Amino acid sequence: MKKISIIIFVVGFFIPQIFGQDLKHETLKWNHKPRIHPMDEKYKDESAVIIQDYRYVDNAIDEKYRKAFTYYTEHKIIRVNNDAGIEKFNKLYIRLGSEDKLVMLNVRTISPDNEEKSFSKENLKQLSNIDGYSSDYKIFAVEGIVKGGEIEYIYTIRQPMKPYGREYFQSDTPTLDALFELTSPKGFIFASRSYNGLPDAILSNDRKTERVSMENIPAFTDDGFAAYRSQLMRVDYKLMSNPAQRNIFSWSKISGNMFDFFRDSRGSKHAGKFLKKLNLKSLTKEQKVMIVENAIKHQFSVKDSGEEEYSDVNSVFLNKVGNDVGLTRIFIKCLEQLKVDYQIILTTSRFRGQIEKDFAHNMDLQEILLFLPSFNKYISPSNLFMRFGPPTNVLAGNKALFIKTKLVAGTESRYAGHDIRELPHLDPNENNVGVNAEIRINDSLDGAEIKHEHFSQGYEAYPHRFYYSLGDEEALEEYKKNTITSAIEDAEFKSFELENEDMQLSSDIDSYFKVHSTFTSQSLVEKAGNDILVSIGKVIGKQMEMYDQKDRMSPIILQNVKRYSHNIKLYIPDGYECKGLEQISIDNKVLRNTETVMRFISKYTLKDNVLEITINEDYDVIDLESKYFQDYRSVINSAADFNKIVLVLEPK
């Protein structure tokens, strides 16, 4: 989505008049006799402490260039207490966009006995276009840092005026003193919003400076299963108006821009040609869409790159390679040709955050989907294992910007407004997954044969299908061991068969992906004198354990809703009876208000020497407040406890 940020910046303005202005970074002080800072005892066990974290976003009109610039300055002082602290902070990376310039850099370290070591500029290196990042980076390692010492650096980047930005002031290291200052020249108005307990900005009397400051920001660590970053204290800011334009960022403006960005007027010929080869005549529109999606996902390579040609509609058609923007554009071209209504959806992963209706900007528009209202289904353009149907699981349930379009004469489409609403996710009942197993103990009573069926549906099935349909033998072996017999170390497969593995079936929510297998295991059965012990819990595969996490601060976020249901039959050998059955009955749940939202329940029946166990483990919601954490943990651990169940068969 690199390109998106560029397009929105086409908020042109002209410079009405030129006036002199003090540049903030030129007024900042660099203490010439630095001393190590006194530090409270309570921080002595921290790997590092950020003593000062000041950031200045100084927007200014530069007389020389007659242009609006942002001078971005960061001034930090960090105490490092141990090796981990040094490793975290001794290497620094300064990001530079293509038009950015590093105009100032000062780095030094102060040893515990106040010895200062400055940084030799020849060790400043540059990295350009690294994987995943198209920007340049200035990188360096600080010099002279030892345990108990301090790192101090200040740098300023000059860049074309940044219309929006986001500054995080909280991390997994405590910060003692944080400051954010945003200044704007006459005629420019910025708005800011603070999050997660960071105080709101205070506007100076001359209305030029927005200032946020805070002392003692505690460290915040990632609890896992959480939208970690979105919970950190931060400030978001954006340009509201410039001398030429007001309300620069509104959802409708963003939507209009985005439509123009994704919908290319070119490429129709290529699309026509591409579709012609697919022989789509006499099919329904829905069938056509599915075939087109399948064809694109088989013929086109996905390249995560900001290179312009990877998003150029003609180039993507010609070279059969594109990035997410490029692939979205060709999907749109094909939909136009097929005369299928579509909407462009922009959002972000639930694990990252969400857009806000009343504070429009495009910092949280990172993922693209297409929505086809006639079928009420979605396309994930660059996700090879998703198919026409629901939105990808980590996007589903999040708020999204729906950019509406309207088909007009011929094969054209136009922008037709926008909407912000939540993306639906599949129902728990459409995400069933589980194991049906039959265990037969062999005649010598030292091993068992297991007839095993693993089934999955919806979000649970998409990746399975993808791997199995592409896998070669080795990968399959590995995969088999990880999914089917993850808790049974010595399983030997006798048979193995897939059902419904075709990727296309992913569009059909009622189609279960199944793996049928038979395997033997010695370790499942053990003799203890005359008794036989059966590790029956292992049959459902290795389960996640959450014993060690005692508390948490973050709400729990799940990948997707799902329902496990397992059915296990144990054929008890003649002359034996089963003991220890009471372990099997487990029932733990999460009650939110009065509604059961998660549950693990296992039951058994014993009839004619056949023990039948049924397990239902349901996760019906995608997020849960942290106050329910203990209950959530008990549900998760129920499965892990079940995993450890050993039954005793005693001679009658």
Place this chain on the structure above:
Amino acid sequence: MIPDIHLDVRDFLCLSFKEKLDFDEGRKFLDRSKTQNLFFYYIAIYLEEPRRHILSFLTLSKCKPVVKIEKQKSISLQNMHYNMKIRLTTLLMGFLCWSLMAQETTLLEKSNHINIDFIDDKLQIRSKHFTSLEFIKDINLHANDVVYYSGLTPLVNFDAYVKTPNKKGKYKKNPVKIVEDKDIVESGIFYGGYKKKEFVYPSPTPLSVGVLDYTLNITEPHFLAPFYFDDRYPIKISEFTVTVSENVEIKYNLFNVDELDIEFKEQKELGKVRYSWKIKNLDKRIFNSGAPSSPYFAPHIIVRVASYTKNGEKINVSENTDDLFKWYNSLIEKIPESKLHKVALKVSELIDGVSSQEEKVKKIYQWVQSNITYVAFEDGMAGFIPRAAGNVYDKKYGDCKDMANLLTTMLRIADVPAYLTWVGTNAKPYRYEDVPCTITDNHMICAIQDNNEFIFLDPTNTYLEYGKSPQLLQGKEALVRLDAENYKIIQISESDYSSNARKDMLSLSIEGNELIGKVNTQVSGYIKETYHYSQLIKDYNNSKNSIQDFLVIGKKSAVYENMDVEEKEDQVIFAFDGVFKNDVIATGEKLYVNMNLDPSPENYQISDIDHRIHDIQNDYKNIYEYECMLQIPESYSLDFIPENNSVENDQFSFSSIYEQKGNTLIYKKIIITDFLFLKSEQFKSYKQFFTTLLETSQQKITLKKK
């Protein structure tokens, strides 16, 4: 050769880069695909496996012989916090590209032609690479390709295109137009100066052929890279050729080609000699986890310029180890002067009042280990020439060469003879005598002499004890620079199993359905080193429970209380009170108790042993002793004890013994792994060993109500 200083046991720290970017920028970081991640000399060794030791000390440590992927709850990867697309791309690139996808796509030709000329009294070396890849199915997953180069081996020619057959039996040529130049950030290397060209073959269709043709300028004869005949795809024809002027003499070594049919030719024409090695119909390279690096098993050739004749005089380049040393020494002599005043002050402060040489060495070694931070900062020849000691001292960071040079200098200031030493880690199978090339080593350390015995000091290993061989260098040859003219090749000793020991002692009683009691664990040697790294990682990640995760005594549901950790010079001792759940089954009359609370089965499992091809490389030899004493409750009597078990083998052994003493049942278990490499011939016996171990490890004793 591009320096591949992958010596650091600290690869994980590259995470800081990833996290940092991710955090600062608020953008997704696309995990580097394996192609990019596995950058070793050019494209030649690009199939290298990722470094294992990161994993080995993050997840397994302890007494684990093999690396294994930790399994999650089914494959839905609940931990995936980012969206499916990233997961897709990472897995797709990383996993599929390299194992799944190679199904039918075939390299019709893979070749490397080295041309060595003698122009203007100088050697000029060009290395031309050519591949043609025939696409069959799942084409969009195979169409990515990449070319690596650096300032020392710049790219002088690059051409890539797709040939698509048309109906007339001819080919239509479709050139690659979009090529991205990228800097490479390699795991563990802060700055390396390596670059790559990344591209995707345009519009390939079934049976079309992707052609890649590029040439590197080898600026220094010592940087000639090996050629790997095989690849991630099956190959129809794989060919390596060298053309040299008649006055240039080359030498070569072939590796892992015994079972292959090589067609060798030597032709003379127009004052030149052309050597060629050709292999037809090669299978694709198979990767197994826990295997030694590719040079141990992949067929390859290493060519070196031995000498050339200039004005009737023979000039040696790399005919033998003497030549290599001479060149290395010339680099050492390029180390700039630096002011050593502060260094000398520090040395005298450290050894103040210390008289024995050993104590002096220990003090200085420990100081460098704990005060100089490892940061790999390579740039061109700086990848080969250590930085000046005074400079490293001031900066407080350096790569292996820098740290070795500082340590050597400090020791010398303290009047301890110390020597700069080149060495290859266990990723390198070569001996200097066979391959007197820069390819043979990838690391630099410091050596000292103690009563004619060499002791090797690796200051990049922060927690390595004095006198212990660095883990990755066990059994490897060290090239010790005695002075500007003299060197010695010494084999670094392998650490025996008894010096890497872990002993768990449990004293338990039964309370309800739980086992409770005191636990005492001692670890030494590399296991102790591993523990220290686990603590570093804990601090780095602000993680909790790191000691329980390290010890893994009892199931995860166990609770450790009153943890006491005593760090001694040669061992770390843990003492705590444990409550262990899920190990007692009560059925009215009887109690079944599992006394195996150790993590052995997990640690010793090699999950693909039935079908793996390659040997297994073990991090180190070790011994694990487990002793569990169980107080039998008064109202119960012992009803059943499992049989004692044992497996004896030269390389691995296991024994378990139950012994009743009064009211106490004592259970002992000893596991020894006495190998660094487990050959495939041994897999069958290893499986037997593991099966017995697994079986024993879940056996339960039975107690019956009196």
